[in-house]
Amino acid sequence: MKVVITGGAGFVGTNLSRHLLAHGHDIKILDDLSSGLASNVPDGAQFIEGSIVDAQLVKKTISGADAVVHLGARGSVPRSIKNPIATHEVNATGTLNVLEGARAANAHYLFSSSSSVYGGNMALPKNEEMVLKPLTPYAASKMAGEALSLAYAKSYEMPVTTFRFFNIFGPWQRPDHAYAAVIPKWIWQAMEKQEIIVHGDGEQTRDFTSAATAVAVITSALENKITHPEPVNLAFGNRISLNEILLDLKVFFPDMKIKHIETRTGDVKDSQNQPTLIKSLFPDVKPQSFKDALVETKNWLAENSSKILNGPAATD
Ligand SMILES: NC(=O)c1ccc[n+]([C@@H]2O[C@H](COP(=O)([O-])OP(=O)(O)OC[C@H]3O[C@@H](n4cnc5c(N)ncnc54)[C@H](O)[C@@H]3O)[C@@H](O)[C@H]2O)c1
DSSP, X not given: OEEEEETTTSHHHHHHHHHHHHTTOEEEEEEOOSSSOGGGSOTTOEEEEOOTTOHHHHHHHHTTOSEEEEOOSOOOHHHHHHOHHHHHIIIIIHHHHHHHHHHHHTOEEEEEEEXXXXXXXXXXXXXXXXXXXXXXXXXXXXXXXXXXXXXXXXXXXXXXXXXXXXXXXXXXXXXSSTXXXXXXXXXXXXXXXXXXXXXXXXXXXXXXXXXXXXXHHHHHHHHTTOOOSSOEEEOOOOOEEHHHHHHHHHHHOTTOOEEEEOOOTTOOSOOOBOTHHHHHHOTTXXXXXXXXXXXXXXXXXXXXXXXXXXXXXXXX
Protein backbone atom coordinates (compact mmCIF):
# COMPACT_ATOMS: atom_id res chain seq x y z
CA MET A 1 0.00 0.00 0.00
CA LYS A 2 1.30 3.51 -0.81
CA VAL A 3 0.93 5.57 2.38
CA VAL A 4 1.67 9.28 2.81
CA ILE A 5 2.36 10.34 6.40
CA THR A 6 2.20 14.05 7.13
CA GLY A 7 4.24 14.90 10.23
CA GLY A 8 6.06 11.61 9.69
CA ALA A 9 9.33 12.99 11.08
CA GLY A 10 7.68 13.45 14.48
CA PHE A 11 7.23 11.07 17.39
CA VAL A 12 4.12 9.11 16.33
CA GLY A 13 5.11 9.42 12.67
CA THR A 14 8.52 7.80 13.07
CA ASN A 15 7.07 4.91 15.08
CA LEU A 16 4.36 4.45 12.45
CA SER A 17 6.60 4.72 9.39
CA ARG A 18 9.09 2.17 10.80
CA HIS A 19 6.26 -0.25 11.52
CA LEU A 20 4.58 0.19 8.13
CA LEU A 21 7.88 -0.23 6.27
CA ALA A 22 8.46 -3.46 8.15
CA HIS A 23 4.98 -4.54 7.00
CA GLY A 24 6.00 -4.00 3.38
CA HIS A 25 4.23 -0.71 2.72
CA ASP A 26 5.59 2.11 0.59
CA ILE A 27 6.05 5.24 2.74
CA LYS A 28 6.26 8.90 1.76
CA ILE A 29 6.70 11.49 4.52
CA LEU A 30 5.78 15.18 4.25
CA ASP A 31 7.15 17.21 7.17
CA ASP A 32 8.42 20.77 7.60
CA LEU A 33 10.76 19.70 10.46
CA SER A 34 9.33 22.41 12.72
CA SER A 35 9.23 19.98 15.65
CA GLY A 36 10.29 16.71 14.00
CA LEU A 37 13.76 15.59 12.95
CA ALA A 38 15.04 14.59 9.49
CA SER A 39 16.98 11.78 11.23
CA ASN A 40 13.62 10.30 12.33
CA VAL A 41 12.83 9.46 8.71
CA PRO A 42 13.75 5.78 8.40
CA ASP A 43 15.81 4.32 5.59
CA GLY A 44 13.48 3.22 2.85
CA ALA A 45 10.95 6.02 3.30
CA GLN A 46 10.74 8.85 0.79
CA PHE A 47 11.02 12.27 2.45
CA ILE A 48 9.64 15.57 1.22
CA GLU A 49 10.51 18.58 3.34
CA GLY A 50 7.64 21.05 3.18
CA SER A 51 4.53 22.36 4.87
CA ILE A 52 0.94 21.16 4.79
CA VAL A 53 0.05 24.84 4.46
CA ASP A 54 1.34 24.62 0.86
CA ALA A 55 -1.78 23.26 -0.89
CA GLN A 56 -0.06 22.54 -4.21
CA LEU A 57 2.79 20.62 -2.59
CA VAL A 58 0.30 18.63 -0.50
CA LYS A 59 -1.74 17.67 -3.56
CA LYS A 60 1.36 16.65 -5.50
CA THR A 61 2.70 14.61 -2.57
CA ILE A 62 -0.56 12.71 -2.05
CA SER A 63 -1.23 12.08 -5.76
CA GLY A 64 -1.16 8.32 -6.40
CA ALA A 65 -1.35 7.35 -2.70
CA ASP A 66 -3.72 4.69 -1.37
CA ALA A 67 -3.88 6.27 2.08
CA VAL A 68 -2.87 9.37 4.02
CA VAL A 69 -2.19 9.40 7.75
CA HIS A 70 -2.40 13.05 8.72
CA LEU A 71 -0.24 13.64 11.80
CA GLY A 72 1.39 16.96 10.87
CA ALA A 73 0.42 19.66 13.37
CA ARG A 74 1.57 22.35 15.73
CA GLY A 75 1.05 20.04 18.65
CA SER A 76 1.41 22.09 21.77
CA VAL A 77 -1.30 23.73 23.90
CA PRO A 78 0.93 26.49 25.39
CA ARG A 79 2.33 27.23 21.91
CA SER A 80 -1.21 27.66 20.59
CA ILE A 81 -2.03 30.12 23.36
CA LYS A 82 1.06 32.09 22.38
CA ASN A 83 0.36 31.97 18.64
CA PRO A 84 -3.26 31.03 17.81
CA ILE A 85 -3.12 32.19 14.18
CA ALA A 86 -0.18 29.93 13.32
CA THR A 87 -1.90 27.04 15.10
CA HIS A 88 -5.09 27.57 13.09
CA GLU A 89 -3.17 27.90 9.84
CA VAL A 90 -1.39 24.57 10.26
CA ASN A 91 -3.97 22.51 12.17
CA ALA A 92 -7.17 23.71 10.49
CA THR A 93 -6.21 25.12 7.06
CA GLY A 94 -3.40 22.57 6.70
CA THR A 95 -5.89 19.80 7.43
CA LEU A 96 -8.20 21.17 4.72
CA ASN A 97 -5.28 20.99 2.27
CA VAL A 98 -4.56 17.38 3.22
CA LEU A 99 -8.24 16.51 2.81
CA GLU A 100 -8.25 18.08 -0.65
CA GLY A 101 -5.17 16.04 -1.55
CA ALA A 102 -6.77 12.83 -0.27
CA ARG A 103 -9.99 13.59 -2.14
CA ALA A 104 -8.16 14.15 -5.43
CA ALA A 105 -6.22 10.88 -4.96
CA ASN A 106 -9.32 8.97 -3.80
CA ALA A 107 -7.22 7.87 -0.81
CA HIS A 108 -8.25 6.57 2.62
CA TYR A 109 -7.71 9.49 5.00
CA LEU A 110 -6.84 9.06 8.70
CA PHE A 111 -6.75 12.04 11.03
CA SER A 112 -5.15 12.59 14.44
CA SER A 113 -7.41 14.76 16.56
CA SER A 114 -6.93 15.14 20.29
CA SER A 115 -8.78 14.44 23.54
CA SER A 116 -8.25 18.13 24.30
CA VAL A 117 -11.43 18.81 22.27
CA TYR A 118 -13.40 17.76 25.39
CA GLY A 119 -11.72 20.63 27.29
CA GLY A 120 -14.21 22.08 29.76
CA ASN A 121 -16.52 19.07 29.63
CA MET A 122 -15.46 17.46 32.90
CA ALA A 123 -17.62 14.31 32.69
CA LEU A 124 -15.66 11.06 32.97
CA PRO A 125 -15.06 8.69 31.32
CA LYS A 126 -15.17 10.38 27.93
CA ASN A 127 -17.18 8.90 25.10
CA GLU A 128 -17.61 9.98 21.49
CA GLU A 129 -21.17 11.28 22.03
CA MET A 130 -20.20 13.96 24.54
CA VAL A 131 -20.39 17.70 23.97
CA LEU A 132 -17.03 19.21 23.05
CA LYS A 133 -15.85 22.31 24.90
CA PRO A 134 -12.36 23.24 23.66
CA LEU A 135 -10.51 25.55 26.03
CA THR A 136 -7.47 26.46 23.93
CA PRO A 137 -6.69 27.45 20.32
CA TYR A 138 -4.96 24.05 19.90
CA ALA A 139 -8.12 22.17 20.95
CA ALA A 140 -10.30 24.41 18.76
CA SER A 141 -8.03 23.82 15.76
CA LYS A 142 -8.22 20.04 16.28
CA MET A 143 -12.02 20.29 16.58
CA ALA A 144 -12.04 22.19 13.27
CA GLY A 145 -9.84 19.48 11.76
CA GLU A 146 -12.10 16.67 12.85
CA ALA A 147 -15.26 18.54 11.74
CA LEU A 148 -13.70 19.03 8.29
CA SER A 149 -12.63 15.39 8.12
CA LEU A 150 -16.14 14.14 8.93
CA ALA A 151 -17.71 16.67 6.55
CA TYR A 152 -15.48 15.41 3.72
CA ALA A 153 -16.49 11.82 4.51
CA LYS A 154 -20.17 12.79 4.17
CA SER A 155 -19.95 15.29 1.30
CA TYR A 156 -17.59 13.31 -0.96
CA GLU A 157 -18.20 9.74 0.29
CA MET A 158 -14.53 9.58 1.18
CA PRO A 159 -13.14 6.77 3.36
CA VAL A 160 -12.25 8.63 6.57
CA THR A 161 -11.07 7.51 10.01
CA THR A 162 -10.86 10.26 12.61
CA PHE A 163 -8.99 9.35 15.76
CA ARG A 164 -8.83 11.36 18.94
CA PHE A 165 -5.45 10.58 20.46
CA PHE A 166 -5.27 10.89 24.24
CA ASN A 167 -1.74 10.80 25.75
CA ILE A 168 0.60 8.73 23.61
CA PHE A 169 4.12 7.99 24.85
CA GLY A 170 7.04 5.77 23.94
CA PRO A 171 10.35 5.52 22.10
CA TRP A 172 11.34 8.46 19.85
CA GLN A 173 9.35 11.03 21.89
CA ARG A 174 11.51 14.10 22.42
CA PRO A 175 12.27 14.67 26.12
CA ASP A 176 14.13 17.98 26.04
CA HIS A 177 12.04 20.70 24.42
CA ALA A 178 10.00 23.40 26.16
CA TYR A 179 6.67 21.58 25.75
CA ALA A 180 7.88 17.99 26.03
CA ALA A 181 5.39 15.39 27.27
CA VAL A 182 5.76 14.38 30.92
CA ILE A 183 6.89 10.77 30.59
CA PRO A 184 9.97 11.21 28.35
CA LYS A 185 10.74 14.54 30.03
CA TRP A 186 10.74 13.08 33.54
CA ILE A 187 12.71 9.97 32.55
CA TRP A 188 15.32 12.14 30.90
CA GLN A 189 15.46 14.61 33.84
CA ALA A 190 15.90 11.66 36.22
CA MET A 191 18.63 10.17 33.99
CA GLU A 192 20.39 13.55 33.93
CA LYS A 193 19.98 13.89 37.73
CA GLN A 194 17.99 17.09 37.22
CA GLU A 195 15.07 18.16 39.40
CA ILE A 196 11.76 16.79 38.10
CA ILE A 197 9.28 19.62 37.63
CA VAL A 198 5.61 18.83 38.36
CA HIS A 199 2.91 21.36 37.44
CA GLY A 200 0.35 21.33 40.29
CA ASP A 201 -0.04 18.63 42.93
CA GLY A 202 0.53 15.66 40.61
CA GLU A 203 -2.98 14.30 41.16
CA GLN A 204 -3.91 15.02 37.52
CA THR A 205 -4.82 11.83 35.66
CA ARG A 206 -4.40 10.85 32.02
CA ASP A 207 -5.36 7.91 29.82
CA PHE A 208 -1.89 6.96 28.55
CA THR A 209 -1.51 4.82 25.42
CA SER A 210 1.80 3.42 24.24
CA ALA A 211 3.13 4.34 20.81
CA ALA A 212 3.14 0.63 19.93
CA THR A 213 -0.57 0.37 20.70
CA ALA A 214 -1.42 3.54 18.75
CA VAL A 215 0.61 2.24 15.80
CA ALA A 216 -1.18 -1.12 15.96
CA VAL A 217 -4.57 0.64 15.81
CA ILE A 218 -3.58 2.90 12.90
CA THR A 219 -2.04 -0.03 10.98
CA SER A 220 -5.17 -2.10 11.45
CA ALA A 221 -7.33 0.82 10.25
CA LEU A 222 -5.12 1.13 7.16
CA GLU A 223 -4.77 -2.54 6.28
CA ASN A 224 -8.42 -3.41 6.96
CA LYS A 225 -9.70 -0.05 5.67
CA ILE A 226 -11.65 0.57 8.86
CA THR A 227 -13.59 3.82 8.59
CA HIS A 228 -16.14 5.34 10.92
CA PRO A 229 -18.65 8.16 10.42
CA GLU A 230 -17.83 9.70 13.83
CA PRO A 231 -14.56 10.34 15.70
CA VAL A 232 -13.00 7.35 17.48
CA ASN A 233 -11.25 7.87 20.83
CA LEU A 234 -7.85 6.17 20.68
CA ALA A 235 -7.32 5.23 24.34
CA PHE A 236 -8.09 2.11 26.33
CA GLY A 237 -9.51 3.40 29.62
CA ASN A 238 -6.37 3.81 31.77
CA ARG A 239 -6.54 6.45 34.45
CA ILE A 240 -3.05 7.02 35.73
CA SER A 241 -2.06 9.96 37.92
CA LEU A 242 1.22 11.80 37.51
CA ASN A 243 2.05 10.88 41.12
CA GLU A 244 1.70 7.18 40.20
CA ILE A 245 4.20 7.68 37.38
CA LEU A 246 6.59 9.38 39.81
CA LEU A 247 6.31 6.37 42.13
CA ASP A 248 7.04 4.00 39.21
CA LEU A 249 10.06 6.07 38.21
CA LYS A 250 11.38 6.15 41.78
CA VAL A 251 11.97 2.40 41.49
CA PHE A 252 14.52 3.09 38.72
CA PHE A 253 15.75 6.45 40.00
CA PRO A 254 15.57 6.27 43.82
CA ASP A 255 17.46 9.57 44.29
CA MET A 256 15.29 11.65 41.99
CA LYS A 257 14.26 15.08 43.26
CA ILE A 258 10.78 16.50 42.62
CA LYS A 259 9.72 20.14 42.57
CA HIS A 260 6.07 21.27 42.34
CA ILE A 261 5.28 24.52 40.52
CA GLU A 262 2.06 26.28 39.42
CA THR A 263 -0.49 24.48 37.19
CA ARG A 264 -0.42 25.26 33.45
CA THR A 265 -3.13 27.33 31.72
CA GLY A 266 -5.46 25.12 29.69
CA ASP A 267 -4.45 21.85 31.39
CA VAL A 268 -7.44 19.67 32.29
CA LYS A 269 -7.46 17.88 35.65
CA ASP A 270 -8.53 14.41 34.55
CA SER A 271 -8.85 12.44 31.35
CA GLN A 272 -10.01 8.90 30.70
CA ASN A 273 -11.73 7.23 27.77
CA GLN A 274 -14.64 4.82 27.79
CA PRO A 275 -13.04 2.40 25.30
CA THR A 276 -16.20 0.71 23.95
CA LEU A 277 -15.95 2.00 20.39
CA ILE A 278 -12.20 1.49 19.92
CA LYS A 279 -12.46 -2.08 21.24
CA SER A 280 -15.39 -2.87 18.95
CA LEU A 281 -13.64 -1.50 15.84
CA PHE A 282 -10.22 -3.01 16.69
CA PRO A 283 -10.93 -6.23 18.60
CA ASP A 284 -7.56 -7.72 17.62
CA VAL A 285 -5.45 -4.91 19.10
CA LYS A 286 -4.24 -5.88 22.57
CA PRO A 287 -2.97 -2.70 24.25
CA GLN A 288 0.52 -2.81 25.71
CA SER A 289 0.39 -2.42 29.51
CA PHE A 290 1.34 0.98 30.91
CA LYS A 291 4.21 -0.44 32.99
CA ASP A 292 5.69 -2.41 30.08
CA ALA A 293 5.54 0.69 27.90
CA LEU A 294 7.12 2.83 30.64
CA VAL A 295 10.04 0.42 30.99
CA GLU A 296 10.42 0.22 27.19
CA THR A 297 10.50 4.04 27.01
CA LYS A 298 13.06 4.29 29.81
CA ASN A 299 15.31 1.66 28.22
CA TRP A 300 14.98 3.26 24.79
CA LEU A 301 15.93 6.70 26.15
CA ALA A 302 18.89 5.25 28.06
CA GLU A 303 20.31 3.86 24.82
CA ASN A 304 19.06 6.26 22.15
CA SER A 305 18.38 9.72 23.58
CA SER A 306 21.25 11.21 21.54
CA LYS A 307 19.18 10.49 18.39
CA ILE A 308 16.45 12.94 19.42
CA LEU A 309 18.10 15.50 21.73
CA ASN A 310 18.60 19.13 20.68
CA GLY A 311 15.87 19.12 18.03
CA PRO A 312 14.05 22.26 16.86
CA ALA A 313 13.07 24.59 19.73
CA ALA A 314 9.48 24.93 18.42
CA THR A 315 8.64 27.72 20.87
CA ASP A 316 7.35 30.37 18.40
N1 LIG B 1 1.46 12.54 21.16
C1 LIG B 1 0.28 12.71 21.73
O1 LIG B 1 0.05 12.33 22.88
C2 LIG B 1 -0.86 13.36 20.98
C3 LIG B 1 -2.07 13.59 21.63
C4 LIG B 1 -3.12 14.18 20.93
C5 LIG B 1 -2.97 14.48 19.59
N2 LIG B 1 -1.77 14.27 18.98
C6 LIG B 1 -1.63 14.62 17.57
O2 LIG B 1 -0.98 13.56 16.90
C7 LIG B 1 -0.15 14.08 15.86
C8 LIG B 1 1.28 13.56 16.02
O3 LIG B 1 1.75 13.98 17.29
P1 LIG B 1 3.26 13.77 17.75
O4 LIG B 1 3.22 13.55 19.21
O5 LIG B 1 3.92 12.81 16.87
O6 LIG B 1 3.84 15.23 17.53
P2 LIG B 1 5.23 15.71 16.87
O7 LIG B 1 5.34 17.17 17.14
O8 LIG B 1 6.32 14.82 17.30
O9 LIG B 1 4.95 15.47 15.32
C9 LIG B 1 4.28 16.39 14.53
C10 LIG B 1 5.08 16.52 13.26
O10 LIG B 1 4.39 17.45 12.41
C11 LIG B 1 5.38 18.25 11.79
N3 LIG B 1 4.74 19.50 11.36
C12 LIG B 1 4.39 20.56 12.11
N4 LIG B 1 3.88 21.53 11.34
C13 LIG B 1 3.91 21.07 10.06
C14 LIG B 1 3.56 21.62 8.82
N5 LIG B 1 3.07 22.86 8.73
N6 LIG B 1 3.74 20.89 7.72
C15 LIG B 1 4.28 19.63 7.77
N7 LIG B 1 4.65 19.06 8.93
C16 LIG B 1 4.47 19.77 10.07
C17 LIG B 1 6.46 18.45 12.83
O11 LIG B 1 7.72 18.84 12.29
C18 LIG B 1 6.50 17.07 13.47
O12 LIG B 1 7.44 16.24 12.84
C19 LIG B 1 -0.27 15.58 15.94
O13 LIG B 1 -1.26 15.99 15.02
C20 LIG B 1 -0.75 15.83 17.35
O14 LIG B 1 -1.46 17.03 17.46
C21 LIG B 1 -0.69 13.71 19.62
